Amino acid sequence: MVRLNEKAESDAVGALKRAAMKLFAERGVDGVTVREIASAAGQKNHGAVGYHFGSKAELIRALVVDGAQLIDARRQGELARFAADGGEPALEDVVGTLVYPSIGLAGPGEEEYYNRFVVLFAMAHRDQFMEALAGRWNTGFQACIKLLRGHMSHLPPRQQTERIVFIESYLGAVLAARETRLADDTRAHSIWSTTDVLDHLVHTICAIVKAP
Numbered sequence: 001m002v003r004l005n006e007k008a009e010s011d012a013v014g015a016l017k018r019a020a021m022k023l024f025a026e027r028g029v030d031g032v033t034v035r036e037i038a039s040a041a042g043q044k045n046h047g048a049v050g051y052h053f054g055s056k057a058e059l060i061r062a063l064v065v066d067g068a069q070l071i072d073a074r075r076q077g078e079l080a081r082f083a084a085d086g087g088e089p090a091l092e093d094v095v096g097t098l099v100y101p102s103i104g105l106a107g108p109g110e111e112e113y114y115n116r117f118v119v120l121f122a123m124a125h126r127d128q129f130m131e132a133l134a135g136r137w138n139t140g141f142q143a144c145i146k147l148l149r150g151h152m153s154h155l156p157p158r159q160q161t162e163r164i165v166f167i168e169s170y171l172g173a174v175l176a177a178r179e180t181r182l183a184d185d186t187r188a189h190s191i192w193s194t195t196d197v198l199d200h201l202v203h204t205i206c207a208i209v210k211a212p
Helices: 011-027 034-040 048-053 056-085 091-102 114-124 126-133 139-150 157-183 196-210
Strands: none
Touching (some): 011 114, 034 048, 048 056, 056 091, 056 114, 157 196
16 A cells, blocks of 8 residues: 655655654644754754745645645545446445545554644645645545535535535544544553544444435
């Protein structure tokens, strides 16, 4: 399975991305300076972010796109499989295509940060987040949403849209919470460390879709 940081890039760029993602996930993009990113990445030159990315904003955009491309490719793979099978996919399969591709983005032995980072960034800077996606890197998500609407025929269009907004917020919040708990190695997290909790997340999102 392809993961973040597997594409060819310099050691310095990779280190800056990993350091920035961690800091942004923990403190939000507005709570981190480029000097702090460079220092956390082991760069003696505090202008390293500007040198390699041009600006902090461009570094943020690169991080959003890296994760979004990976998630979208996984979702597109699942959607292609549904199309090859023929017929409409089951609701649980559509919701699973929203959930599971966002898991396991980091490399082996690395901590997961992307969901926390992107949830905080999208809440504080929605316009910049959508601009980074550029209408290209969330096409799998949009295809899933279109399929979900097909399972909401019992609702008027406005309420369908409301449910989708609820689902998007719920999905991001739960995945970010899971990352946060699993990053805490001071104690066991029996609920969050099993795949059962992700299956349960799928079932509860399905319940939101089907609720009267």
